[in-house]
Amino acid sequence: MSFFVYQFNKNFEERSVMMLETTINVVLSCISHNMEHDEKNIQIVLERHVVSEHIKNMRIFDLSGKILYATDTSEIGEDISFIAPHHTAERDIKSITLIEPDTIYSAITPFKNEEKCQRCHEQKDTIAYLDIDSRLTKPEVQFYTGIRHSIFLGIVVILILIITLYLIFNSFISKPLKGVIDALSEVEKGNLHIRRPQKKEDEFGLLDRHFNNMVNQLEKSQQEINSFHFEQLQRADKLVTLGELAAEMAHEINNPAGVIMARADYIQLESENMVGLQKYGDDIEVILQQTQKIARITNNILKYSKKLPKDFHKIDVMKIINESIKIFEPRLIRRNILLKKIFLCDDKCKSALIYGDAQQIEQVTTNLINNAIDAIDNSGNLEISVGCTNNEKVQIIIKDDGMGIDEVSKEKIFLPFFTSKSAQKGTGLGLYIVKNILKNHGGDIECESAFGEGTTFTILFNKAK
Structure with missing residues (x-):
């Protein structure tokens, strides 16, 4: 489509340029003919050619920019830079430009000082400049209007497509994806009771099924961990109770052990004075040592069981x-x-x-x-x-x-x-x-x-x- 638009545009441009070049050649030829026959009413030549509805203005201005002749006589004597600023650039070569987009083509060409003109205009290279402004033809106007309408219609179509694609994306991709992300956020917060509805058979339906399976496994694992921790805490509580019981038992053992140690110590002292007891000296020493060992063990148990x-x-x-x-x-x-x-x-x-x-x-x-x-x-x-x-x-x-x-x-x-x-x-x-x-x-x-x-x-x- 764009290729055809480009091709039509190029064809219209070439046609407009060709028409302007033809007009320039005709005007230059008429002026040259009049000058050869000493007819110097150039103003009449310009007015004859402006009768075409496509020619807007014709001007001839000298090297200083002063307008000498013009189809609009009010411009005669004025400076071209004020009347037509677009002609203040390079003038020494023929140029054709579109000065008002889609509206006017402007052409400027120099009058060269040919040999037959030099008897009046000395040795100058350029005598003056011819400026012609041409309106677009009706088909050209319709073409450029059509381009604008096509561009506007294209923009509207693109906007409709973008909105349609956005709605499709939002409905079939963004919304389900946001639902999965929200569900994952809930799982991250510790909510393992959340489930995704399995309504579709597409990729998101498959994702929902995998999500639900994952949450089921996590919930099952959490239940197993909680059960295991509860059992361990129960066992730890039993160990605390057992420690307290061991401390209690150690305390109870210490009392008779202390009595045994005291009595054995007393017998050991008495054996020094009683010959009959001296033969039991080694046995009494063993009893004292073992009783002291019991005391050390129970003291260590008591010390370790206390929460200091x-x-x-x-x-x-x-x-x-x-x-x-x-x-x-x-x-x-x-x-x-x-x-x-x-x-x-x-x-x-x-x-x-x-x-x-x-x-x-x-x-x-x-x-x-x-x-x-x-x-x-x-x-x-x-x-x-x-x-x-x-x-x-x-x-x-x-x-x-x-x-x-x-x-x-x-x-x-x-x-x-x-x-x-x-x-x-x-x-x-x-x-x-x-x-x-x-x-x-x-x-x-x-x-x-x-x-x-x-x-x-x-x-x-x-x-x-």
């Missing part, structure tokens, strides 16, 4: 580790586990002091030692080392040669409720609590392990100033 307030102060890490080990001495002996303690601090370090809560730090070491013992089958080695690093850090390393941890589980060991132990042994909260205690103390923990090769936990604290 948070109290940050300078504490000796080695002392806390020794107290933690005392709790597990019976298990270490029963499982035939060899314990090795290494104190790496030099004379300048003197002691591994950190700033923190002694009860919470003891909870950290107790959890890690207990995990190490659980990982060792009946016999093995447990190594605990304490030292000070060059960058003013206190380092604790707890290393065992137990079953180790696989790569998949190692990524999850610090998550709450994750455990590789049986349901009777582990709650999945121990290492999670350890991580949080160390975080509150500005400390850090790293785990190195390989399945079947043992596990090493490294803890770093800022050294107390």
Whole structure:
């Protein structure tokens, strides 16, 4: 369509230019003929040719721009730059331009000083200029009007198409897509009861079905997690109750143990003066030692079961580790586990002091030692080392040669409720609590392990100033 419009426009332009060139040639020929016969009434020549309805104006002006002759006699003597400013540009070559869009073609051509003219006009190259303004013909006017109407109609059609496409896009793409986005926002907020209506069989219908399946799976998983957490919390509550019961039992055991210790001590004193009792001296010593051991165990249980307030102060890490080990001495002996303690601090370090809560730090070491013992089958080695690093850090390393941890589980060991132990042994909260205690103390923990090769936990604290 645009090609045909362009072609018609080009044809009309060529026709208008050809008509103007013809008019120019005729006028120049008439003027030249009159001048040859000494007829110098050029004004009459111009008026003869302006009778055509397509010729609007004809002018002849000199080199200075003064109009010498014109079909509109009121323009004679005026400056061409005021009457027709479009002719102030290059004049020495013939030019034809459309000066008023779709309205007037204007042509200007110079009168060259030919040999036959030089007897009157000396040696000038150009004598004057001929200016002709031509109106468009009726078909040309109709053509350009049609172009404007076509452009306007095209714009209207394009607008209608845009509005139609927008409505189609909004109805079939934007609106369903917004519905999916809104539903995803609800899921993000925690609403897993939302579902998308499955009304269509197109791509959005398929998307709605997949969305509903996803939400169903999420809701099912959330229910399973909530159920698992509830079971773990119930078990944790039972452990709290069991801890309170153990503390109560330890307190009750302490009373008769204290009586036994007092009586045995009294008999040991009496045996020094009574020959008959001296043969039981070794037995009395064993009774005293075992009773003292019972007292230590029950005291440790009581200490560990108490919930003490948070109290940050300078504490000796080695002392806390020794107290933690005392709790597990019976298990270490029963499982035939060899314990090795290494104190790496030099004379300048003197002691591994950190700033923190002694009860919470003891909870950290107790959890890690207990995990190490659980990982060792009946016999093995447990190594605990304490030292000070060059960058003013206190380092604790707890290393065992137990079953180790696989790569998949190692990524999850610090998550709450994750455990590789049986349901009777582990709650999945121990290492999670350890991580949080160390975080509150500005400390850090790293785990190195390989399945079947043992596990090493490294803890770093800022050294107390």
